Amino acid sequence: MYANLGLVEAGCDAIVGFLEENADISCNKMIKKVLHAFKTVFKGLGLTMGHFYAARESRKVLSITDKDYFAQTNGMTTIQYPHQKLPVPEVGRYQLDVEMDDCIVCDLCAKICPVDCIEIESIKATEAIGKTSDGTTKRLYAAKFDIDMAKCMYCGLCTVVCPTECIVMTDTYDRSMPDLKEMIYKFSDMKPEEAEEKRLALEKLNAERMAAKEAAMQQKTQN
Amino acid sequence: MTFYLTYVLVATALFAFTALFTLFALYSERKISAFIQDRIGPMEVGKYGTLQAFADIIKMLQKEFIIPTAADKILFILAPIVIFVSVYLGFAALPWAPGLIPSSLNLGLFYIFAILSIETLGILMAGWGSNNKYALLGSMRSVAQMISYEIPAGVALISAVMIAQSLNLQEISIRQGILSTEQVYFLGIWEVKSVGGLLAWNIFQAPHLILAYIIYFIASLAECNRAPFDIPEAESELVGGFHVEYSGLRFAFIFLAEYSMMFLVGMIGVVLFLGGWNTPLPNVGFAKLALWTTGIGWGIFWILVKTLAVVAVQIWIRWTLPRLRVDQLMSFCWKVLTPLAFLCMLISGLWRLGVMQ
Numbered sequence: 001m002y003a004n005l006g007l008v009e010a011g012c013d014a015i016v017g018f019l020e021e022n023a024d025i026s027c028n029k030m031i032k033k034v035l036h037a038f039k040t041v042f043k044g045l046g047l048t049m050g051h052f053y054a055a056r057e058s059r060k061v062l063s064i065t066d067k068d069y070f071a072q073t074n075g076m077t078t079i080q081y082p083h084q085k086l087p088v089p090e091v092g093r094y095q096l097d098v099e100m101d102d103c104i105v106c107d108l109c110a111k112i113c114p115v116d117c118i119e120i121e122s123i124k125a126t127e128a129i130g131k132t133s134d135g136t137t138k139r140l141y142a143a144k145f146d147i148d149m150a151k152c153m154y155c156g157l158c159t160v161v162c163p164t165e166c167i168v169m170t171d172t173y174d175r176s177m178p179d180l181k182e183m184i185y186k187f188s189d190m191k192p193e194e195a196e197e198k199r200l201a202l203e204k205l206n207a208e209r210m211a212a213k214e215a216a217m218q219q220k221t222q223n
Numbered sequence: 224m225t226f227y228l229t230y231v232l233v234a235t236a237l238f239a240f241t242a243l244f245t246l247f248a249l250y251s252e253r254k255i256s257a258f259i260q261d262r263i264g265p266m267e268v269g270k271y272g273t274l275q276a277f278a279d280i281i282k283m284l285q286k287e288f289i290i291p292t293a294a295d296k297i298l299f300i301l302a303p304i305v306i307f308v309s310v311y312l313g314f315a316a317l318p319w320a321p322g323l324i325p326s327s328l329n330l331g332l333f334y335i336f337a338i339l340s341i342e343t344l345g346i347l348m349a350g351w352g353s354n355n356k357y358a359l360l361g362s363m364r365s366v367a368q369m370i371s372y373e374i375p376a377g378v379a380l381i382s383a384v385m386i387a388q389s390l391n392l393q394e395i396s397i398r399q400g401i402l403s404t405e406q407v408y409f410l411g412i413w414e415v416k417s418v419g420g421l422l423a424w425n426i427f428q429a430p431h432l433i434l435a436y437i438i439y440f441i442a443s444l445a446e447c448n449r450a451p452f453d454i455p456e457a458e459s460e461l462v463g464g465f466h467v468e469y470s471g472l473r474f475a476f477i478f479l480a481e482y483s484m485m486f487l488v489g490m491i492g493v494v495l496f497l498g499g500w501n502t503p504l505p506n507v508g509f510a511k512l513a514l515w516t517t518g519i520g521w522g523i524f525w526i527l528v529k530t531l532a533v534v535a536v537q538i539w540i541r542w543t544l545p546r547l548r549v550d551q552l553m554s555f556c557w558k559v560l561t562p563l564a565f566l567c568m569l570i571s572g573l574w575r576l577g578v579m580q
Contacts, residue, residue: 044544045539051258051261055263076262
């Protein structure tokens with residue numbers, strides 16, 4: 001195929017050369033133009049045929065870390081996405097995930113978020129609840145820890161500010177939901193009744209403290 | 224009575240063929256374009272996307288007929304029918320195998336060319352009837368282009384007809400192979416009536432017909448409004464050209480006409496220049512390849528193979544060359560193709576007088 005196209009090109013060149021030497025031949029210009037057109041058309045056709053021929057092989061699904069990732073320059077480049085997936089690194093920076101056991105509910109992530117996609121509701125605990133894996137004491141319950149992944153812009157600032165590194169980006173990507181509400185990921189593991197109970201406990205404690213405070217104040221004024 | 228039945232059967236068979244061919248061409252065009260562009264094309268419907276064309280047609284059949292309020296309703300409704308019928312009628316005079324031709328007209332080629340010109344009218348009706356500036360522009364371009372390119376195409380065909388001395392396409396086919404009743408000369412020198420095969424094809428009987436075939440092929444691309452001559456449809460300029468307002472089944476018919484036209488012009492070229500249903504294999508010594516591969520079944524096979532190859536080249540060219548400008552298109556037709564076609568005709572006459580006697 002290629003050899004033939006090359007021959008045609010060479011033939012056109014030869015005729016054009018002959019015509020240039022014998023410039024007095026009439027219709028010279030037109031014939032030269034036609035031959036030039038043929039030459040360029042065959043060049044283009046050769047190019048597309050080359051691609052057509054190279055379509056016998058298609059791109060292999062390789063990770064970016066693979067040394068042959070850039071080696072294949074010919075053939076079909078399509079990756080049939082839902083059926084084939086390019087491997088992503090484990091430390092990929094896609095969807096957010098929160099390890100609630102390590103969260104101290106400091107609200108820093110919600111504050112730094114440029115698009116306000118994190119919503120946290122905290123309840124003060126009456127005493128220290130426990131410790132995170134890095135030894136920080138937990139003093140707040142997370143009644144609500146929602147991340148709206150539809151709003152998230154994947155900047156990763158929340159993962160930077162998190163003091164206990166409990167909010168991380170994972171290698172999960174392409175989560176599509178039929179309803180936009182399903183894109184709000186709820187990480188809090190507290191049941192509403194439980195949260196209500198803790199809230200009441202806190203109110204009770206606050207009331208007791210208030211009472212104690214008032215009593216102390218009264219004593220102070222009496223004295 | 225029975226011949227009416229035959230008429231209906233033949234017409235149905237031809238219609239079924241055009242429809243099947245359109246589906247096949249649709250799929251192959253998408254695949255070929257994909258491979259040329261390093262993609263893989265449709266893959267989801269059926270194995271390797273083979274049922275994609277059927278899915279497309281089913282989708283199209285379900286669509287609503289939309290007639291724009293400002294459109295000329297009669298022209299708008301009539302146009303797709305005129306376009307399709309004119310192309311479809313062209314198939315009536317094309318030979319498929321020795322003794323197998325829907326209608327063996329003695330003016331076959333003339334008839335086909337006359338009937339194909341009516342497609343222009345249909346396109347103008349579609350463009351005018353749509354009452355849409357893009358459609359009108361597209362159809363005007365289309366008409367200007369088709370009428371202009373009919374001249375080099377016609378003259379190139381005439382130069383083949385002068386060699387074959389007949390307008391009956393079946394006759395022309397017979398004279399390009401071992402079934403010929405007259406003498407057949409390869410390049411006008413070597414008697415090849417008993418050898419047949421490739422050597423007896425018109426383009427090898429008279430080598431200037433190679434040039435005539437190239438002219439005809441280019442002009443035929445313009446006549447079916449295919450790239451690089453697709454200015455009537457020019458998606459990037461005219462949205463969709465003359466069929467921009469069409470939807471559903473009507474659009475499907477325009478589409479069907481376009482793809483049948485590809486096959487039709489390819490087949491005319493094959494019959495006149497590339498030996499029609501004659502086998503490309505010559506008799507060599509005791510191996511009577513040409514004799515073994517001639518017959519009704521073989522005839523259909525060869526003409527299908529040749530025409531599909533031509534259609535493949537049409538598709539290949541479409542996905543290679545960019546669109547011409549209107550002025551380039553016209554100057555190419557009138558200043559290059561037409562003079563060259565006349566040159567071919569002149570050589571044909573001289574060949575007839577000097578070489579073939």
